[in-house]
Each structure stands twice: as C-alpha cells, then as structure tokens.
Amino acid sequence: xxxxxxxxxxxxxxxxxxxxxxxxxxxxxxxxxxxxxxxxxxxxxxxxxxxxxxxxxxxxxxxxxxxxxxxxxxxxxxxxxxxxxxxxxxxxxxxxxxxxxxxxxxxxxxxxxxxxxxxxxxxxxxxxxxxxxxxxxxxxxxxxxxxxxxxxxxxxxxxxxxxxxxxxxxxxxxxxxxxxxxxxxxxxxxxxxxxxxxxxxxxxxxxxxxxxxxxxxxxxxxxxxxxxxxxxxxxxxxxxxxxxxxxxxxxxxxxxxxxxxxxxxxxxxxxxxxxxxxxxxxxxxxxxxxxxxxxxxxxxxxxxxxxxxxxxxxxxxxxxxxxxxxxxxxxxxxxxxxxxxxxxxxxxxxxxxxxxxxxxxxxxxxxxxxxxxxxxxxxxxxxxxxxxxxxxxxxxxxxxxxxxxxxxxxxxxxxxxxxxxxxxxxxxxxxxxxxxxxxxxxxxxxxxxxxxxxxxxxxxxxxxxx
RNA sequence: GGUCCCUUCGUCUAGUGGCCUAGGACGCUGCCCUUUCACGGCGGAAACACGGGUUCGAGUCCCGUAGGGAUCACCA
Numbered sequence: 001x002x003x004x005x006x007x008x009x010x011x012x013x014x015x016x017x018x019x020x021x022x023x024x025x026x027x028x029x030x031x032x033x034x035x036x037x038x039x040x041x042x043x044x045x046x047x048x049x050x051x052x053x054x055x056x057x058x059x060x061x062x063x064x065x066x067x068x069x070x071x072x073x074x075x076x077x078x079x080x081x082x083x084x085x086x087x088x089x090x091x092x093x094x095x096x097x098x099x100x101x102x103x104x105x106x107x108x109x110x111x112x113x114x115x116x117x118x119x120x121x122x123x124x125x126x127x128x129x130x131x132x133x134x135x136x137x138x139x140x141x142x143x144x145x146x147x148x149x150x151x152x153x154x155x156x157x158x159x160x161x162x163x164x165x166x167x168x169x170x171x172x173x174x175x176x177x178x179x180x181x182x183x184x185x186x187x188x189x190x191x192x193x194x195x196x197x198x199x200x201x202x203x204x205x206x207x208x209x210x211x212x213x214x215x216x217x218x219x220x221x222x223x224x225x226x227x228x229x230x231x232x233x234x235x236x237x238x239x240x241x242x243x244x245x246x247x248x249x250x251x252x253x254x255x256x257x258x259x260x261x262x263x264x265x266x267x268x269x270x271x272x273x274x275x276x277x278x279x280x281x282x283x284x285x286x287x288x289x290x291x292x293x294x295x296x297x298x299x300x301x302x303x304x305x306x307x308x309x310x311x312x313x314x315x316x317x318x319x320x321x322x323x324x325x326x327x328x329x330x331x332x333x334x335x336x337x338x339x340x341x342x343x344x345x346x347x348x349x350x351x352x353x354x355x356x357x358x359x360x361x362x363x364x365x366x367x368x369x370x371x372x373x374x375x376x377x378x379x380x381x382x383x384x385x386x387x388x389x390x391x392x393x394x395x396x397x398x399x400x401x402x403x404x405x406x407x408x409x410x411x412x413x414x415x416x417x418x419x420x421x422x423x424x425x426x427x428x429x430x431x432x433x434x435x436x437x438x439x440x441x442x443x444x445x446x447x448x449x450x451x452x453x454x455x456x457x458x459x460x461x462x463x464x465x466x
Numbered sequence: 467g468g469u470c471c472c473u474u475c476g477u478c479u480a481g482u483g484g485c486c487u488a489g490g491a492c493g494c495u496g497c498c499c500u501u502u503c504a505c506g507g508c509g510g511a512a513a514c515a516c517g518g519g520u521u522c523g524a525g526u527c528c529c530g531u532a533g534g535g536a537u538c539a540c541c542a
Contacts, residue, residue, distance in 0.1 A: 011542045046541055103540070110539085117467060120538080140540055158471065167469055167538095175540040182542045206470065206537045229472080230536075238535080264478095267491090271479055274490040293479075295472050296535060303478065303492045354504040379502090428501040440503040 004036030005196045008062075008069070009076075009186070011043040012054035015247025016061030018299065019201060019231045019239060022265040026228060027199045028067045029266070029287040039193055040069035044077045045185050061248040065258050066280070074193070076185050083180035086188050086218065087141045087173045095217040096173055098139040099125040121145070121169040141174040143214060151209045156197075156226040156289035163209045171210050183207065187214045190223060199226040199289070202296075226289045229269060229296040236298055255358030257315075257323075260308040269297045277310060305356045312355060317348035324362045331362065332369055339452075343368040346450045350442030367439055368450060373462045377438030384463055387430040392464035394431060395457050404453040410445045434463040 006027040010020050031038035040062070044050040059073065090096035101109075101124050113120035122142060130137075145168045152162040173184040180188075190198060198208075205227040215222045231239055239245040251261055263278055270293065272278065272286045312320065321344055329335050336344075344351075344365045351364035376384070384391070397416050401408055417427045428444050435456060441447055448456050 009542090013542080043542060049541075099540090101540095106540080114467070114538080119468070142540095161470070163470070169538085172540050177540080179540085181540070186542085201536090202471075203536055204542090207542095209470090227471090227536095232535085234477080236534080268478065274480060276478095276491050293472095297479090298477060300477050300492070306492055350504090383502090423501095425501050432502060436502085438502090442502095442504080444501060 003194075003196070004031055004034035005039065005194050006031045006036065006199055007039040007041050007190070007193065007195050008067075009041045009043050009189075009200070010058050011046065011049070012051060012058060013046070013049045014054055014057075015249065016058045017239070017245050017247060018251075018265070019245075020058075021061065021065060021248050021261075022231060022268065023200055023228065024062055024067050025065065025262060025265050026226075026270075026287070026292070027197075028069075029283055030197060030199060030289065031070075032284045033287050036196070037070040038067075039071060039074070039195070041074045041076060041189060041193070043182065043185070044075055045080070045180060045182055047077070050077075057247060057249065064248060064252055065262060074189075076189060079185065079189060079192070080180055082192070083185050083188050084174060084178065087180065087184060090143065090173065090217060091141055094144070096141050096143050097126060097170075098130070099142045099170075099172070100130050100134045100137050100139050101125060119167050119169070122172070123170045126170060138176040140172045140176045142170040142172050143210075143217060145170050145210075145213055151212055153208050153212055153222075153225055155205070155208070156224060157229075157292045157294065158205065158227050161205070165213075168210055168213065173214075183210060183214065187211050187218075187220075191215070191218070191220045195223050197224045197226065197289075199228065202227045202229045226292070228292055229294060231268065232296045232298045234298055234300060239299065255360070256304060256308050257311045257358075259314075260304065260311040263311070264304045264307050268299070269293045277307075309356050312352055312358075312361070315352075317345045320348055320352060320361060321345060321365070324358055324365060327359070327362050328365055328369070331366060332371070336369070340369045343450050343452070347442070347446075350446065353442065354440050363439065364441070367436055367441060370455070372455075372458060374434075374437035374459065376433070380433035380436070380438030383429050383433040383438075388464050390427075391430060391434055391460050394427070395460035395464055398448075398453070398460070399457050401453065404449075406445050406449045409448050413445075431460070434460050 008020075008024040008027050010016065010024075016024075028038045030036075040059075042050075042055055042058070044055075062069070087096065091098070099122070101122075105124075106122065109124065110120045110122075125142070126144065146165045149165050150162050151165055151168070152160055154160050171183050172181050174180055189195075208225050208227065212222055233239045233245075248261070252258070259280070262280065262283075266278060266283055266287075267276065270287070270291055272291065275282075278286070315323070321341065325336065347365070347368050351361055355361045355364060394413075394416060397412055398409065401412055413427060413431070414424065417424050432441065432444050432447070435441075435444075435447055435451065451459070
C-alpha cells in the first residue's frame with residue numbers, strides 16, 4: 001500500500017476520552033504498520049466551544065499513550081480561508097448555491113418534515129432566485145446534492161454501505177457569517193493533507209455519505225473509510241460524561257501503565273486470534289482494519305487491571321520505584337532516604353506481586369519507610385490482643401542477634417516457638433501484624449531481613465508497650 | 467419517527483458451510499500450595515437472541531421478528 005496517511009481529528013471541547021484514545025491508537029497503528037504518516041489535526045472551527053486547555057489535554061493524553069504524531073499539529077480553524085475558497089469555487093461551478101433562509105424558517109420546515117416522516121433536505125433555495133431585497137441579505141452556501149441514484153461507501157470495517165441520494169440533504173458548507181462548517185472543513189483538510197485512510201468513530205458513518213459527495217463535487221479522490229464502533233460503559237450504555245466517561249489522564253492517575261492501556265484499548269474491539277498480551281511491536285506488525293469488530297464493546301476495568309498487573313511485572317524494581325516515588329514522597333511528607341529506597345528496591349518483587357495498580361505499590365512500598373508508629377487495621381489489632389508480653393520477648397530475642405541474616409533470624413523465631421511449645425503460625429502472625437500493621441506483605445523472614453534489625457525491633461517494641 | 471449499523475459464555479472475543487461435543491482471555495468458582503495477603507498450579511460452571519428457510523450438513527448463507535446502537539444542527 002503506497003504512502004498511507006492517517007489522522008486523528010478531535011474537537012477540543014474536553015479531555016481525550018477513552019473512545020478518542022482508541023481511535024487515535026488505531027490510526028497510529030495503521031500508519032506505523034504501513035510505514036506511513038499519522039497526523040494530528042485539531043478541529044477547532046467551533047470557536048465558542050474550543051479551548052486551549054482541551055488541546056493541551058489531548059496532546060498530553062496522546063503523549064502519555066506514546067502516540068506521537070508526524071509533522072506539526074494543525075489547526076482546522078487556521079485553514080478557514082482555504083475552506084472559503086473551496087466553497088466559492090463550488091458556487092462558481094454550480095455545485096453549490098446560496099441559501100437565504102433564516103434560522104427560524106429552516107427550523108420550522110425541519111419540524112414539519114419530521115412530523116410527516118419526510119426527509120428534510122434544506123433545499124428551499126436550491127432552484128430559486130432571490131429578489132433584490134433578499135439578495136442583499138446574508139446567505140449560507142449549501143452543496144447541491146445529487147437527487148437520483150445512490151451513494152455507496154466501501155467501509156473497511158462496516159463493509160459496503162449504500163444510501164439513497166434522495167435522503168441526503170443539501171448541507172451547509174459556509175455559514176451565513178462566512179465561516180466554514182465542519183462538513184466542508186474535514187473534506188478539504190483531509191484532501192489537502194493527503195489523508196488516505198479515515199479511521200474514526202462509528203458516529204460519523206452517516207456523515208461519510210455526505211462527505212463523499214463533497215469529495216465528488218470537487219473531483220477529488222475519496223479516501224478509504226473505516227468506521228469503528230463506539231465504546232460503551234460497563235453497563236452497556238453509551239459512554240458519556242454522566243456515565244463515567246473519563247479522560248486518559250484520569251486513568252493515569254488511577255495508576256494504569258500506558259502500555260497496559262494501549263494493550264487493553266487495542267484488544268477492545270480488535271483481535272488477532274487468541275492473542276491477549278500484545279507488545280507494541282507486534283501490534284504494529286499485526287494491526288489491520290479487517291479484524292475490527294462491528295458491534296460496540298463495553299469497557300471492563302477488571303480486564304484492564306489484569307493487563308496492568310502483567311505490565312507492572314515487566315518493569316524492573318528501579319523503574320517501578322520511579323513510577324511511584326513522587327506519590328510516595330507526597331504521602332510521607334518527606335523525600336525518600338537512601339536506606340528507604342534500598343529497602344523498597346529489595347522488597348519490590350514481593351510488592352509488585354500483590355499490586356494491581358500503581359497506588360498499590362505506593363501502599364506496599366510505604367511499609368518499608370520509616371512510618372512508625374504504624375496504624376493498625378482491625379485484624380492486626382485482633383492478632384496482637386493479649387500478645388504484648390510475647391511480642392516483647394520476641395523483640396528481646398531478636399535484639400540479641402548479632403548477625404542479622406535471614407537464616408539466623410528464622411532460626412531464632414523457630415527456637416522461640418519451640419521453647420514455648422507454640423505453633424509457628426502463632427508466633428509469626430503477631431510479629432507480622434506488629435511489623436506491617438496489617439497491610440498485605442510477603443514472606444515474613446524476608447520482611448524482617450529487608451526492614452533491618454533496628455527498624456524491625458522498634459516496630460515490635462511499639463506494640464509491646466501498649 | 468426516517469436513514470444506517472450491529473447481535474457467540476457476565477465481559478472482550480476466536481470462528482469465513484463439515485476440524486464446533488463452539489476455543490481463548492478477564493471475571494466467578496472448587497482443590498492444591500501457604501506464616502497473612504497475594505502469586506502460582508490443576509479443575510469447574512458459563513454463550514451461537516428468536517423464528518423460518520437454503521443445504522447431505524449452518525454459529526457460519528438468505529428472509530423475518532425482537533433487542534441494542536449511531537445519526538437526523540448555520541456542533542464537531
């Protein structure tokens with residue numbers, strides 16, 4: 001396939017939501033697969049609703065996901081003169097015409113058309129000449145849609161879809177204030193930017209027919225379309241702001257790794273046989289439009305969590321620490337000491353083993369910081385009930401150790417239990433409770449070892465006193 | 467309401483007329499491992515929306531029904 005060009009064209013009216021992120025990912029993957037270009041165009045023709053904050057959120061969201069665009073980020077608004085030029089050209093060649101209808105007039109006609117179950121085509125000025133008075137009024141420019149025949153678009157996802165031309169309206173190209181509409185702008189920009197494949201949300205499928213006719217009116221090649229189904233919420237309802245639609249930044253904050261998000265989004269609505277864990281390299285190699293599902297898919301946090309645990313375990317202790325260091329220090333209120341860092345690094349394998357999201361790692365790592373006195377969970381309190389004397393004895397026993405090594409510590413605890421004829425669990429559980437306060441943790445001997453003699457005994461004594 | 471699209475376990479999906487007694491993954495669940503919590507290992511329950519065709523044979527093709535979705539702006 002020769003020079004593939006794809007684009008992601010969000011309107012900057014809010015954050016980069018999950019559906020947009022997936023659309024961007026698919027465009028990016030498709031372009032990378034063919035060694036083509038992936039462009040980012042901001043559709044900011046609606047001046048009232050577009051904000052710089054939204055643009056920044058979109059760009060940073062894509063950055064987080066690792067979806068780098070080629071070339072400059074373009075603004076659709078800045079192309080307005082060119083859009084106008086195309087509208088004027090269409091007017092000159094008779095492919096478009098001036099419409100003098102007022103907003104009220106149009107709305108009324110639309111309402112009655114719908115009441116009667118008829119198609120509203122907005123064509124009240126299609127074959128009418130204005131008198132001198134109306135000719136002086138502001139006018140919009142509408143495309144003269146073909147009335148006969150049908151339009152078929154060959155969609156890579158939806159297949160071949162046909163619509164009767166009689167159901168297409170004479171859409172407005174240029175508003176009466178002279179600004180271009182989205183319908184005009186997308187088509188002109190996609191053509192000017194050399195876009196070969198338009199991969200976008202299903203919600204644009206109906207627009208595709210109208211845009212097709214605009215391409216045709218200009219005599220331009222029509223790009224290939226691929227309309228991907230929308231993502232729904234866990235309840236099957238459309239993902240809207242009321243329904244818990246979140247920006248990708250929110251997922252970052254929840255502690256998901258971008259690679260997990262990418263893998264999840266990729267598999268949500270696309271498949272490659274039974275493959276679940278797919279590296280970005282493989283994704284680029286395997287991605288195609290044919291294997292995109294046609295039905296809307298539901299968002300599922302459990303599966304995202306599962307992928308996230310997988311990708312977290314792929315990271316080294318050092319990488320994981322750097323992922324959580326900021327949050328951890330924020331919680332502690334002080335920077336991490338070298339000793340604390342080393343303890344966390346040593347404990348990381350067992351910390352990541354019981355973590356689903358980054359905050360779980362913060363929890364696990366904080367155990368290895370100087371956080372005395374610990375606050376106990378209810379369960380830990382129960383385990384320590386009436387054990388203060390025993391804990392004190394254990395603390396003394398351990399304090400006597402001169403060579404703090406796992407084997408030695410273990411032997412000390414074993415003999416402590418034996419001497420008192422206690423089951424090993426009866427000794428270890430209270431110790432664990434005193435050391436962790438009840439937080440999930442791994443092997444107890446390892447915990448003692450990493451904590452170090454001083455800190456471990458201090459924590460035990462904290463519980464022995466009360 | 468008009469137009470268009472979709473329909474396999476709870477969820478994401480494999481499946482392109484015989485390999486399907488429908489496979490995988492997440493979740494759920496039983497057992498094992500075990501000093502907590504996890505991890506891990508081995509099992510289990512769980513789906514072709516419904517009704518008609520076509521065919522020797524249908525999850526796979528056709529029609530209808532039901533359900534879901536998208537869209538119908540001088541928004542994008």
